[in-house]
Amino acid sequence: MRSRNPVFSRRGFSRDNGYAGFNTAPQAGGPAVATQGNPYAQPEGANPYAQNPYATNPYAQQDVQHGAPPQAPAGAGRMTMDDVVIRTASTLGTLIVTAALAWALLPVDDANIGRSYGIGIGAALIGMVLALVQSFKRKASPALILSYAAFEGVFLGVVSSVVDNRIADGAAMQAVIGTMAVFAGVLIAYKAGWIRVNRRFYGFVMAAALGFVFLMMVNLLFAVFGGGDGLGFRSGTLGVVFGIVGIILGACFLAMDFKQVEDGLAYGAPREEAWLAAFGLTLTLVWLYLEFLRLIAILNSND
Numbered sequence: 001m002r003s004r005n006p007v008f009s010r011r012g013f014s015r016d017n018g019y020a021g022f023n024t025a026p027q028a029g030g031p032a033v034a035t036q037g038n039p040y041a042q043p044e045g046a047n048p049y050a051q052n053p054y055a056t057n058p059y060a061q062q063d064v065q066h067g068a069p070p071q072a073p074a075g076a077g078r079m080t081m082d083d084v085v086i087r088t089a090s091t092l093g094t095l096i097v098t099a100a101l102a103w104a105l106l107p108v109d110d111a112n113i114g115r116s117y118g119i120g121i122g123a124a125l126i127g128m129v130l131a132l133v134q135s136f137k138r139k140a141s142p143a144l145i146l147s148y149a150a151f152e153g154v155f156l157g158v159v160s161s162v163v164d165n166r167i168a169d170g171a172a173m174q175a176v177i178g179t180m181a182v183f184a185g186v187l188i189a190y191k192a193g194w195i196r197v198n199r200r201f202y203g204f205v206m207a208a209a210l211g212f213v214f215l216m217m218v219n220l221l222f223a224v225f226g227g228g229d230g231l232g233f234r235s236g237t238l239g240v241v242f243g244i245v246g247i248i249l250g251a252c253f254l255a256m257d258f259k260q261v262e263d264g265l266a267y268g269a270p271r272e273e274a275w276l277a278a279f280g281l282t283l284t285l286v287w288l289y290l291e292f293l294r295l296i297a298i299l300n301s302n303d
Contacts, residue, residue: 168296
């Protein structure tokens with residue numbers, strides 16, 4: 001299933017990452033892919049794509065006649081949950097360290113806020129470029145992913161310091177707690193089966209996300225060329241409503257990220273794919289944190 005991260009569409013976990021489609025037949029020269037509990041398992045010789053709502057499994061052996069590269073050799077390391085946890089912790093740890101350094105070393109008082117904010121915006125642009133490069137690479141690059149986390153951390157440190165020191169005292173900690181709460185809540189709901197990531201869920205979330213991003217871009221254009229708050233989607237009552245919508249969308253994309261990790265584990269993804277899982281989860285958590293931070297700033301500015 002292709003990533004549906006709200007910021008970027010990364011190539012890992014998709015049909016065009018060099019791996020194959022759902023196919024539960026045994027691999028040549030290797031053990032059969034486990035099918036117990038797999039709702040998409042097919043009888044041998046059946047069309048492997050007929051009943052699968054996600055179209056392709058990026059990790060199963062591809063029939064040579066389809067012309068796609070085969071799965072990694074059977075002896076190669078397979079992704080485990082420990083791999084995902086360790087790489088996600090490394091990525092988030094890098095982001096947190098650089099955010100803390102930016103908070104401490106880039107003051108946002110009246111004399112320095114312009115310089116600090118300029119560095120933060122520059123770091124955000126570099127992080128965006130790095131994330132785009134990784135998104136279009138066929139394989140995970142740990143250096144790119146960690147570099148993205150480092151630059152994104154600088155941006156988050158500066159913007160968090162601005163909001164916390166000049167708008168709402170304690171906003172950064174509140175945003176962190178909110179992000180952690182949503183992550184835990186979605187994980188529990190997903191594992192309990194209360195959230196089912198199927199084709200209908202995906203279609204609804206993607207339609208909502210496209211509309212959300214389009215409205216934010218229009219609002220930004222009006223703000224840049226017309227001045228003020230644009231159409232008001234990021235201030236006042238409308239800003240609160242759109243902040244809540246942004247948080248809900250982030251929660252939905254978290255569920256999709258969990259589904260992708262689950263599929264990767266079930267179908268024997270190569271160990272390197274754990275970096276893509278870490279990258280996707282980091283992107284979504286950054287999205288959630290910024291939406292919480294913006295919502296807190298709006299609520300406090302309306303007091």
